[in-house]
Amino acid sequence: xxxxxTKDKERIGVYVCHCGTNIxxxxxxxxxxxxxxxxxxxxxxxxxxxxxxxCSSLGQELIERDIEREGLTRVVVAACxxxxxxxxxxxxxxxAGLNGYLCEMVSIREQVSWVHTDxxxxxxxxxxxxxxxxxxxxxxxxxxxLHVPIHxxxxxxxxxxxxxxxxxxxxxxxxxxxLVEREPSIGGHMAQFDxxxxxxxxxxCILTPKMVSAGTHPNIELLxxxxxxxxxxxxxxFTVTIKxxxxxxxxxxxxxxxICWEKCPKHVVDDVxxxxxxxRAAVYTPFAQAVPKYPVIDTENCTYFQRGKCRxxxxxxxxxxxxxxxxxxxxxxxxxNIILATGYDLxxxxxxVQYGYGRLANVFTSIEFERMCNASGPTNGEIVLRxxxxxxxxxxxxxxxxxxxxxxxxxxxxxxxxxxxxxxHLVKERTGAEVYNFYIDMRTAYKDYDEFYQRVLExxxxxxxxxxAEVTDAARGPGEEGKIIIQAEDTLIGKQRRIPVDMVLLAAxxxxxxxxxxxxxxxxxxxxxxxxxxEKHPKLDPVATMTEGIFIAGAAQGxxxxxxxxxxxxxxxxxxxxxxxxxxxxxxxxxxxxxxAKCSGCRICNNLCPFGAIIFHxxxxxxxxxxxxxxxxxxxxxxxxxxxxxxxGFSNGQILAQIEGMLMxxxxxxxxxxxEMALA
Amino acid sequence: xxxxxxxxxxxxTCNWCxxxxxxxxxxxxxxxxxxxxxxxxxxxxxxxPTFVLKALSQGADGVMITGCHPGECHYIEQNYKAMRRYLLxxxxxxxxxxEPGRVKLVWASAAEGVKLAKEISTLVEEIRALGPLNWPxxxxxxxxxxxxxxxxxxxQEVTA
Ligand SMILES: Cc1cc2nc3c(=O)[nH]c(=O)nc-3n(C[C@H](O)[C@H](O)[C@H](O)COP(=O)(O)OP(=O)(O)OC[C@H]3O[C@@H](n4cnc5c(N)ncnc54)[C@H](O)[C@@H]3O)c2cc1C
Ligand code: SF4
Ligand code: SF4
Ligand code: FES
Numbered sequence: 001x002x003x004x005x006t007k008d009k010e011r012i013g014v015y016v017c018h019c020g021t022n023i024x025x026x027x028x029x030x031x032x033x034x035x036x037x038x039x040x041x042x043x044x045x046x047x048x049x050x051x052x053x054x055c056s057s058l059g060q061e062l063i064e065r066d067i068e069r070e071g072l073t074r075v076v077v078a079a080c081x082x083x084x085x086x087x088x089x090x091x092x093x094x095x096a097g098l099n100g101y102l103c104e105m106v107s108i109r110e111q112v113s114w115v116h117t118d119x120x121x122x123x124x125x126x127x128x129x130x131x132x133x134x135x136x137x138x139x140x141x142x143x144x145x146l147h148v149p150i151h152x153x154x155x156x157x158x159x160x161x162x163x164x165x166x167x168x169x170x171x172x173x174x175x176x177x178x179l180v181e182r183e184p185s186i187g188g189h190m191a192q193f194d195x196x197x198x199x200x201x202x203x204x205c206i207l208t209p210k211m212v213s214a215g216t217h218p219n220i221e222l223l224x225x226x227x228x229x230x231x232x233x234x235x236x237x238f239t240v241t242i243k244x245x246x247x248x249x250x251x252x253x254x255x256x257x258x259i260c261w262e263k264c265p266k267h268v269v270d271d272v273x274x275x276x277x278x279x280r281a282a283v284y285t286p287f288a289q290a291v292p293k294y295p296v297i298d299t300e301n302c303t304y305f306q307r308g309k310c311r312x313x314x315x316x317x318x319x320x321x322x323x324x325x326x327x328x329x330x331x332x333x334x335x336x337n338i339i340l341a342t343g344y345d346l347x348x349x350x351x352x353v354q355y356g357y358g359r360l361a362n363v364f365t366s367i368e369f370e371r372m373c374n375a376s377g378p379t380n381g382e383i384v385l386r387x388x389x390x391x392x393x394x395x396x397x398x399x400x401x402x403x404x405x406x407x408x409x410x411x412x413x414x415x416x417x418x419x420x421x422x423x424x425h426l427v428k429e430r431t432g433a434e435v436y437n438f439y440i441d442m443r444t445a446y447k448d449y450d451e452f453y454q455r456v457l458e459x460x461x462x463x464x465x466x467x468x469a470e471v472t473d474a475a476r477g478p479g480e481e482g483k484i485i486i487q488a489e490d491t492l493i494g495k496q497r498r499i500p501v502d503m504v505l506l507a508a509x510x511x512x513x514x515x516x517x518x519x520x521x522x523x524x525x526x527x528x529x530x531x532x533x534x535e536k537h538p539k540l541d542p543v544a545t546m547t548e549g550i551f552i553a554g555a556a557q558g559x560x561x562x563x564x565x566x567x568x569x570x571x572x573x574x575x576x577x578x579x580x581x582x583x584x585x586x587x588x589x590x591x592x593x594x595x596x597a598k599c600s601g602c603r604i605c606n607n608l609c610p611f612g613a614i615i616f617h618x619x620x621x622x623x624x625x626x627x628x629x630x631x632x633x634x635x636x637x638x639x640x641x642x643x644x645x646x647x648x649g650f651s652n653g654q655i656l657a658q659i660e661g662m663l664m665x666x667x668x669x670x671x672x673x674x675x676e677m678a679l680a
Numbered sequence: 681x682x683x684x685x686x687x688x689x690x691x692x693t694c695n696w697c698x699x700x701x702x703x704x705x706x707x708x709x710x711x712x713x714x715x716x717x718x719x720x721x722x723x724x725x726x727x728x729p730t731f732v733l734k735a736l737s738q739g740a741d742g743v744m745i746t747g748c749h750p751g752e753c754h755y756i757e758q759n760y761k762a763m764r765r766y767l768l769x770x771x772x773x774x775x776x777x778x779e780p781g782r783v784k785l786v787w788a789s790a791a792e793g794v795k796l797a798k799e800i801s802t803l804v805e806e807i808r809a810l811g812p813l814n815w816p817x818x819x820x821x822x823x824x825x826x827x828x829x830x831x832x833x834x835x836q837e838v839t840a
Contacts, residue, residue: 081699081703081706082720083699083700083703107702107703107706107718109706110702110703110705110706110707111702111706111718112714114705114706114707114709115705115706115709115710115711115712115797116711116712116713116714117711118714121714122714124714125714125717128717129717132717132719524756525756526751526752526753526754526756526757527751528751528752529749529751529752534752534754546754546755590722608761610755610756610757610758611755611756631755632722633722633723633725633726633754633755633758634721634722634723634725634726635723635725635726635755635758635761637726637728638725638726638727638728638729638765639761647722647726649722650721650722650726652728652730655719655721655728655731656730656731656734658719659690659719659731659734659735659738659740660734660738662690662717662719663688663690663735663738663739663740664738666688666739666740
């Protein structure tokens with residue numbers, strides 16, 4: 001009824017699946033097929049069949065044979081959801097020489113037989129939906145997947161364990177990697193730790209060799225103290241502008257001897273690496289094993305930069321590597337794929353005011369405690385109170401600080417139960433103190449984790465199940481004088497308890513990086529409601545994103561431990577290598593296209609595209625969609641006032657025809673109501 | 681007639697969340713009334729108001745627009761654009777003498793099969809209460825013109 005009369009009529013085949021009895025129990029499939037052949041003949045339906053299992057090889061052959069013998073030019077399969085079998089039937093068409101995009105699926109299982117009970121109404125609905133599919137398929141156009149060549153170089157952003165792993169995997173395969181890290185050294189959070197659960201191997205012992213490999217690998221160009229400024233282009237061919245902050249140290253000359261930071265007269269609290277627990281000079285590397293070994297000058301604290309005098313480092317540097325005149329430089333690199341491994345930030349424990357962090361001296365955060373335990377940390381590995389000398393006799397460890405709490409973060413930070421158990425073990429082992437762990441639920445899933453919990457239980461750590469109400473120094477009795485008192489409900493005995501201790505450790509939550517949203521925007525990906533980068537599929541595609549060519553790995557995707565971060569780094573690298581190996585990728589041809597002749601140059605579409613896929617040609621005053629960047633959402637198609645943008649696969653023509661088809665038997669003119677349709 | 685009025689409703693779903701919610705409702709065998717027929721778009725941002733007007737003018741008594749929850753659109757934030765268009769569309773419908781309640785916007789994640797089914801059931805009841813649309817009569821009365829001219833006007837206003 002809607003087909004263009006000047007066009008040759010399409011020859012359409014309609015296939016109605018029984019799906020065993022999944023569909024046929026609720027939809028009268030034979031009746032539907034007979035009806036389609038009869039009532040939709042005017043629209044071009046020349047074959048209509050029902051079959052037990054359309055997706056079986058026999059079902060597919062049925063379609064293939066009809067395409068060949070009946071000369072079908074369009075196919076409609078009424079069966080399950082297209083998310084299940086669209087590719088199956090496209091493949092069948094393709095084998096018989098018909099472009100796969102000339103096949104349309106109608107979901108009469110998920111949307112009809114499984115959700116309705118009345119057979120008459122369900123059959124009528126199936127017919128209306130098939131009519132919609134038939135009208136739509138007439139408007140379908142043959143499409144070819146887009147082929148995009150892949151530049152073999154890769155950008156990895158973030159040099160934590162996830163980013164290092166990803167970079168090494170790719171570099172080892174012989175391909176070039178740019179590893180961009182914003183801090184002076186790679187290593188991420190793991191570099192701050194002493195021991196790692198559940199095996200308690202020393203973090204530096206397993207991390208340092210990887211850092212060194214990344215730093216010396218001939219295929220890795222390490223860009224520390226650097227940040228990505230801009231990303232242009234698209235999958236296969238991104239142009240990335242990277243800002244290199246001035247180090248004030250000439251890398252080619254510096255040997256990393258360390259004389260400058262020994263001679264620097266200025267010492268400041270190191271809030272980043274030492275988490276405020278230790279000091280560093282104004283010219284520094286964050287830690288002894290830093291990669292690269294070159295220091296940076298922190299201009300905000302450098303006496304020369306602040307007062308114009310000093311230059312001690314310059315004087316003493318044996319290789320004349322200090323250069324106060326350095327400025328920011330920008331470099332531009334071309335890469336085919338990008339992996340974001342920017343990690344997490346630690347929750348600011350000050351926000352839970354009742355736990356006293358920042359007010360009570362001997363309340364520490366988990367990261368402070370990691371530094372304290374570390375043999376090369378501010379206390380040389382001694383577990384001591386804030387005075388720097390007194391070992392604690394009793395320690396309280398509070399789980400879930402800022403996690404699983406409606407006031408802060410609803411989610412579980414995954415690693416804090418395990419890191420708290422690790423702390424309990426270390427305190428016991430090194431000080432013999434009494435240890436209390438306050439937990440809501442003990443979450444020790446994954447290999448060897450629960451065994452570690454058993455071990456800590458056996459070591460005599462005391463566990464109190466319940467959320468801590470308050471941490472205070474207001475003593476109520478002589479036993480509490482000079483102590484910090486943890487007040488909590490012990491839900492296992494159903495009583496409030498007050499436990500006086502010398503030291504409190506807060507297992508602070510993992511949070512998305514403060515700038516995660518901005519970074520996501522820069523790379524054209526999205527963040528979940530909680531702020532973590534969104535993966536393409538939460539189960540089946542956890543390291544890809546909706547933006548082609550951008551992958552994510554590690555804690556930036558959500559809280560996780562080191563083994564999972566490493567696995568994701570390797571997984572993302574695997575995805576990238578697969579593309580480099582093939583040299584090109586195929587993209588779904590669902591894309592928007594501007595018809596230049598119709599475009600009025602209003603530029604309304606330009607800012608609508610979330611992927612920056614639409615460029616404007618000033619000279620011609622028309623817009624153009626870059627197909628490799630377009631993800632096919634169709635927003636610009638819907639917005640263009642001139643109707644100049646068409647969306648392949650989801651064109652206005654297709655959708656309007658589908659609406660018309662779905663409703664054509666309801667119009668009063670047809671004098672057919674739902675019941676009559678079912679009986680026809 | 682004594683039989684209850686069975687409204688016909690066209691539903692637009694986005695490929696990533698709400699269409700998958702419909703898939704899930706199916707897999708979980710959640711029941712809802714058969715009055716809604718769904719059309720898949722890639723994203724709720726693809727929804728051209730013309731589609732809604734077309735559906736209403738061709739015999740639908742109501743339209744349901746569905747997409748991912750705010751902040752969860754797979755194309756970053758196109759569902760916000762859908763929301764803006766929807767609000768304007770409701771105003772336009774009111775000007776045309778058509779109850780804005782005939783068009784409803786619903787967010788449903790891929791996990792919310794039950795929610796989608798509930799929303800469909802509710803909308804069917806709401807439209808049943810409003811009665812048949814009789815589009816041509818109403819539009820003529822309210823605007824003296826045709827509906828599609830109005831829709832181009834909405835697209836423009838939304839994006840400007
Ligand atoms: C107290 C504590 C103890 C823990 N103990 C253990 C343990 O014992 N065992 C275990 O398995 N896990 C442990 N974890 C978890 C562990 O920290 C993480 O699993 C791991 O660090 C995640 O690695 P990542 O590379 O994803 O992120 P990160 O370690 O956070 O690294 C991210 C890197 O990216 C850089 N970066 C960020 N943004 C940008 C940007 N825009 N541009 C350039 N660079 C950027 C950062 O500077 C950083 O170097 C612990 C966590 C905490 C808080
Ligand atoms: S919205 Fe349409 S007319 Fe305006 S610039 Fe974009 S393509 Fe051209
Ligand atoms: S369809 Fe979506 S992704 Fe493609 S150009 Fe238009 S707005 Fe951008
Ligand atoms: S993809 Fe679902 S609303 Fe955009």
